[in-house]
Amino acid sequence: MAYLHRTHCCGELRTEQVGERVRLNGWVHNRRDLGGVIFLDVRDRSGIVQVVCNPEFSEEAADLADKLRNEYVVAIEGEVVERDPDTVNPNLPTGKIEVRATTIQLLSRAKTPPFSINQPNADVDETVRLKYRYLDLRRDAMQRTFKIRHKATQVIRRFLDAHGYLELETPMLTRSTPEGARDYLVPSRIHEGAFYALPQSPQLFKQLLMVSGFERYYQIVRCFRDEDLRADRQPEFTQLDIETSFLPPEALQSEMEEMISDIFRETIGYHVPTPFPRLTYQEAMDRYGTDKPDLRFGLELCDVTHIVKDSQFKVFAGAVQSGGQVKGINAKGCADFSRKDIDVLTDYLKPYGAKGLAWIAVKDSGMTGPIVKFFSEEERRRLADALEAETGDLLLFVADQADVVAESLGQLRLKLARDLDLIPEDTYAFAWITDFPLFTYDEEEGRYQAVHHPFTLPVEEDIEKLTTDPASVRAQAYDMVCNGYEIGGGSMRIYQRDVQEKMFAALGFTEEEAKRRFGFLLEAFEYGTPPHGGIAFGLDRIVMLLAKRHNLRDVIAFPKTQSASCLMTEAPGPVDDKQLEELHISVVPSTPFDD
């Protein structure tokens, strides 16, 4: 159908266009009939404009307007006129004008949508939103989010291009080298019984690009992990992947700070100060109980082990004696918390392993609470000093093994901050976390695992401990955190075959296994490998922060549910037997006894 093509976008009309004949294309956002005169809000990507369909201007247009419903697609011709002063809409950029329709064409009808597009705060069930994603994406908040996402990617690309990075593509059909998360597999038709894997990250390829001498690489790339999904995970996600050669980590970090600062300034006008604060892993764990601390507020953890280790309070002293520790948080001004309030907090901590939450309220009359009596004057004074306690404060303590103390008090810190409204919502607090341990011991598998990945370079002077004392080896690794999220993680990489072999050995790989899985990398390292390192950012997570959304699904155009399904296309779905036959595979139904 040859329809009237737009001369303008709806949202761009202003008083400057008064008197002009314009053509618009868009959706009927809203429709009101005021005594035979029909007012349409017509919407396109640029915004909304009011169109008046009055039989006095055009009988035909008014007749058609009468048949229009919300979300119909129309082409409109008409004249831009100034609105009467008393009908000006100050909330709309186009609110001073309206368009008097002389011609209306109906391009496409619409059934009544399952939820309204024009009510910004409509509370719609997420499964309905996901099934009708194409309608959900019409909503203003979603349009804004994806404009931010677009803008962020453009800023990233411009920044990296200007800094000499080359955008290079790595394969999606790769080799399965399972370590950490599960691979998504792709059966091969040509090679019977062989499988490709979708990349969990382009880690090996970007390192090989460094071996190739490209020196500065970046890619905004899809990655895949077949994991059980938590609320903030997706089976496919987008990574900003970066690798450099011959660049000291401090220089890389400073470039990345500058990039992040550009992104936040250019997409949402937020000023990110640089350089970012730096915390060692140990410091972050000590002060915040986590390696991705939310630094928008204080409420730090305070180690009181040395004060209470010899106290009469058996719970504290006992925890210390069995190798644990005692730490506290000062909930400022919460001395009036009821026993019930504290019970709620205690329950909140149970999933994190804390067996209890001890408390001391600081009142005018001094310290009160069931455990106060166990402490000497001296101990009480030192506790107050350590926690900077003042009248009106509530001191909360957990005594346990270090990891339990960290996790439970770290979570308590976040909960208190939310409950007490301590988090400045329009602030972004960035930091680098450095000096990670290289390994963590996996009790279940009885072996060491890489904290980051098996290609992370140990701190130079720790390399000899790879074989003798893996637990004490520090990694040349760094994470970027913001508001309690890890948004990027990177490291210097091993670039010498012998070190890489020691690393594999420390991880419990036999020589044969290392060679079978990573032989091509080990071989590449023998042909002149530059010192190199890089970083990878979670783009979805960054966009989530920029757009102030609380869910990764809101920043991915067509996301998957927690069972890795697409509710709109119903993927994954059944396939023809012929397809499976060509791929030399068959489905093996699990028996009821399987688990």
Place this chain on the structure above:
Amino acid sequence: MAYLHRTHCCGELRTEQVGERVRLNGWVHNRRDLGGVIFLDVRDRSGIVQVVCNPEFSEEAADLADKLRNEYVVAIEGEVVERDPDTVNPNLPTGKIEVRATTIQLLSRAKTPPFSINQPNADVDETVRLKYRYLDLRRDAMQRTFKIRHKATQVIRRFLDAHGYLELETPMLTRSTPEGARDYLVPSRIHEGAFYALPQSPQLFKQLLMVSGFERYYQIVRCFRDEDLRADRQPEFTQLDIETSFLPPEALQSEMEEMISDIFRETIGYHVPTPFPRLTYQEAMDRYGTDKPDLRFGLELCDVTHIVKDSQFKVFAGAVQSGGQVKGINAKGCADFSRKDIDVLTDYLKPYGAKGLAWIAVKDSGMTGPIVKFFSEEERRRLADALEAETGDLLLFVADQADVVAESLGQLRLKLARDLDLIPEDTYAFAWITDFPLFTYDEEEGRYQAVHHPFTLPVEEDIEKLTTDPASVRAQAYDMVCNGYEIGGGSMRIYQRDVQEKMFAALGFTEEEAKRRFGFLLEAFEYGTPPHGGIAFGLDRIVMLLAKRHNLRDVIAFPKTQSASCLMTEAPGPVDDKQLEELHISVVPSTPFDD
């Protein structure tokens, strides 16, 4: 190892730096020992510089230099000095200076590479290049190619951003909707017996983004086809994918011309004139025998059916009588081709179905050749006129069904152009091919198939013929061609459910089948769908043209072979039984009787 970090890149040193102490990081590109003084060519991404290691400046550095070999990675400190006038190397941008090494650090050793990196024209077996891809990519030609690729993608993104396109990402784990090529499948762990498919293109998603009101979308995106690979195909390839709403096709085409013009100007300084010539599909087939003509040279096909249909030459007359045609090409100045030369051409055409190649040589004495005697004076004169024959020309004819004539003469045209050196190598000839038929009849399956895809909008006035006369329906489709390649293909899309349903019916889908496979699209079309259309470009192919490479494998960093393998990582490969078990699949070995 704390090594000496670069102050400069090798390729950027000039006489301006003479007298400065510099630090360089890079690879030993070449090494010569001239009587105890060692000359190193040191290479990094930016280029090459000569480093002189003379025991007079530093005994230590000269000693170490003695142990260096090609492709070792080094850090060098030294002073930039002017070369003696007689040792200036005019072929090197850094050729007027050299660096006197005072310190050399060996960062990484290298075995002797399987092929030399520093000999640009070394003829290396491609399987060796692919196995050691990380070394192949070090070679100058490859580095240049990927810099061009990077530059092209940046130009594309800037252009599209400036023109209001949003970069939006579509899923990689999608639903299998087989039509045309085979899907790559991904078994689901969570949904037993269900599979994702990797996208052959984001076609449906980009159309849904138009339903969502984004109006202008682009993405540089990986696509997958599990086809038997020809020399110029890859299982995964990169597409520049574009879709617009409310935009007439001519406006889209003109934007795309501008974009292509920008790409060629900014990457290789080539001026592409716009607007591009336009040829209808029929015109392209008539004049060039193909819908992707190489327009860098003439040598057009000429239809002589009307001249020879009643001639005495039975082969010609008979072909016409059985519904075929007779067409010719004028090979200018080839009248002296020997019988053997012509036999070679005849053999060349056999794979394309031509049963013979008739010829007439135009000599001083007039037309000669075995078939001349069958034609009347009048017929000879008209043939000469039609083919613009002059003394010295060789007229070549094929008589057969139209498709055989087109393919064989189209191929003959290309071969003659190559043999006669008629192709200006440094020229790019672009054109649009328009007015494609909507369907092609698949004899084997006994049904119509979409020439482009099932979402292509028919020409308005042909829509009613969808059910009555599908063969005559024209598509609102357009391909961009360059130098004999299709580099882009697009169309306006169907945006009304009833038209889409008619289209599916014409393709032989039952209503149930259409709904099962594309139900979500049909449903989306019911909620207000804008008129829309788009295009997709083969990015790999465009880069191939820009970089003047003759093989897609040369413009993909880590390509697959024709059996869809990666020789470097040995993907696809075996996986653990446990992985398959979790995915509820097993491998079914094909029996020897299978085919």
